[in-house]
Amino acid sequence: MSECFAREFSKSVGSLSEKELIRRFCGALKPCMPPSPEGAGDDCAVLPKGNFPLENILSTSDAVILGRHFSPETSAFDAGRKLLNRNASDIASMGGVPVYAMTSSIISPKISIEWIEEFARGLKFAAQKIGVKFVGGDVARGDGGFFSMHLTLLGAVQKPLLRSGAKCGDRIFVTGALGASFESGRHLTFEPRLKEGLFLAKCANVSACTDLSDGLASDIFDILADGESAEIFADKIPVFDFVGNSLKKSLCDGEDYELLFTMSDMSDFEVDAFISKFKAATSTEITEIGRIVSSVGEKSKLYLIDAWGVKTEFKDEGFSHF
Numbered sequence: 535m536s537e538c539f540a541r542e543f544s545k546s547v548g549s550l551s552e553k554e555l556i557r558r559f560c561g562a563l564k565p566c567m568p569p570s571p572e573g574a575g576d577d578c579a580v581l582p583k584g585n586f587p588l589e590n591i592l593s594t595s596d597a598v599i600l601g602r603h604f605s606p607e608t609s610a611f612d613a614g615r616k617l618l619n620r621n622a623s624d625i626a627s628m629g630g631v632p633v634y635a636m637t638s639s640i641i642s643p644k645i646s647i648e649w650i651e652e653f654a655r656g657l658k659f660a661a662q663k664i665g666v667k668f669v670g671g672d673v674a675r676g677d678g679g680f681f682s683m684h685l686t687l688l689g690a691v692q693k694p695l696l697r698s699g700a701k702c703g704d705r706i707f708v709t710g711a712l713g714a715s716f717e718s719g720r721h722l723t724f725e726p727r728l729k730e731g732l733f734l735a736k737c738a739n740v741s742a743c744t745d746l747s748d749g750l751a752s753d754i755f756d757i758l759a760d761g762e763s764a765e766i767f768a769d770k771i772p773v774f775d776f777v778g779n780s781l782k783k784s785l786c787d788g789e790d791y792e793l794l795f796t797m798s799d800m801s802d803f804e805v806d807a808f809i810s811k812f813k814a815a816t817s818t819e820i821t822e823i824g825r826i827v828s829s830v831g832e833k834s835k836l837y838l839i840d841a842w843g844v845k846t847e848f849k850d851e852g853f854s855h856f
């Protein structure tokens with residue numbers, strides 16, 4: 535595994551010119567970079583409309599920052615893969631398909647050339663899995679030991695799944711299992727729930743959807759309108775099986791990159807059939823974890839209901855940078 539910081543100047547990006555650095559980075563991304571003008575090389579990338587196969591264009595942006603989203607011990611390959619996949623998770627949560635990516639980076643001159651190429655190979659690995667092409671970006675020098683790369687991902691969607699739309703009485707579901715994403719390494723190795731998002735986009739009674747990046751205890755509020763709260767059945771939360779994981783961690787750790795969504799007008803009988811259909815179409819487990827309830831006149835809240843039916847407000851928060 536290549537080390538993040540070079541031990542000799544000649545192996546550091548500081549020994550390269552800006553153009554040489556871009557050439558090395560883009561070289562490691564091949565064959566995921568189309569030639570100019572669609573790809574890098576001119577002042578802008580020229581993206582043919584026909585390459586966005588569906589009616590609406592989606593756009594999202596997220597970064598990975600050394601010390602914030604990965605550590606100096608993380609493999610560069612895993613950090614690069616994470617960068618694309620965490621953006622693809624946002625496209626998945628809208629029910630879209632990812633198409634084009636652009637990366638902008640701030641790089642300390644001490645970063646090793648081998649490390650940055652390995653980072654690009656992680657990006658390429660994720661891109662080949664989900665059919666994304668890289669079409670340009672930017673690099674700038676950062677001081678000290680700083681490294682960040684920001685990725686803008688464009689995608690396409692017919693009818694987007696939105697965060698808004700959940701109504702009182704709707705059932706709340708989540709894909710996969712939650713918590714201990716850092717300790718288990720899933721924050722690096724997860725696969726974006728793209729086929730799951732596409733499946734949901736075709737279901738008429740999905741009323742809201744988002745992906746879980748800051749933790750359910752935070753992200754649930756993104757799908758609650760004024761006058762709505764969420765009741766979650768504590769014993770239904772799919773706690774990821776990992777030493778030290780807990781209900782609290784499953785709600786607060788973040789970086790699960792699972793989909794949280796709501797369904798309207800569904801009978802108990804239909805729930806089992808839906809869960810089976812979802813599994814058959816995507817190979818992914820989903821769990822019904824709660825309901826949207828009315829709380830008119832007060833702030834939206836997250837309530838936990840225990841196995842005895844006792845309801846308490848859950849006040850711990852998910853991840854927040856500030």
Ligand SMILES: Nc1ncnc2c1ncn2[C@@H]1O[C@H](COP(=O)(O)OP(=O)(O)OP(=O)(O)O)[C@@H](O)[C@H]1O
Pocket residue numbers: 595596624747748
């Ligand atoms: N610097 C910014 N300028 C404009 N809009 C922003 C900025 N930062 C965030 N936003 C917008 O705020 C909204 C919420 O951002 P948030 O980062 O919570 O979404 P997210 O990408 O799903 O979450 P995460 O970053 O945890 O993956 C998004 O629509 C995003 O585009």
Ligand SMILES: Cc1ncc(C[n+]2csc(CCOP(=O)(O)O)c2C)c(N)n1
Pocket residue numbers: 596601602603604605716721747748787788789853855
């Ligand atoms: C070194 C290191 N320290 C902490 C964490 C945990 N972490 C970082 S960002 C984030 C939420 C989503 O990020 P954002 O809001 O930027 O989208 C979480 C849970 C990590 N993965 N690596």
Ligand SMILES: [Mg+2]
Pocket residue numbers: 623624627744745746747
């Ligand atoms: Mg998101």
